Amino acid sequence: MPRFYFDFLDDGGTSVDETGAEFPSREAAKREALETLGVIARDLGHRHLQGHVAIHVRDDGDPPFLEVAVTLEVKPVSK
Template sequence: MPRFYFDIDDGLRFTSDDDGQALPDRAAARNMAISVLPPLARDVMPDGDRHAVWVVIRNEEGDAIFRAVLELVAEWLD
């Protein structure tokens, strides 16, 4: 199985995945990246009105192949 690496940036810190995870294919890696975003965002709720959490997937060669971003925008409408 191919190995995928998940780098995370929550706006406060960047974490580079040095171990990776063996997954069946790119679709499984994509699903994993998307599934980790909500819990990560909850852990670093923003103090301001904008916040984004990013996950970038790298392949075994170290190339970035996918990015998922969860962005919170909070604003008063009146």
């Protein structure tokens, strides 16, 4: 089964996944990245008023074949 690596990027820098995880396909790895980013986005909303986080997904090739990202911005709206 193919091994995929999920590198985490945020305003503080990059955390490179050295271990990876096995998934049957790129599509399955994409679903995992989306689910993981959803959890991260919920946490970001509880702790910060703004921020940008992303997950770069790569397999044995380099560079990453997919980026999943979310940007949270909270600002007042004037009437």
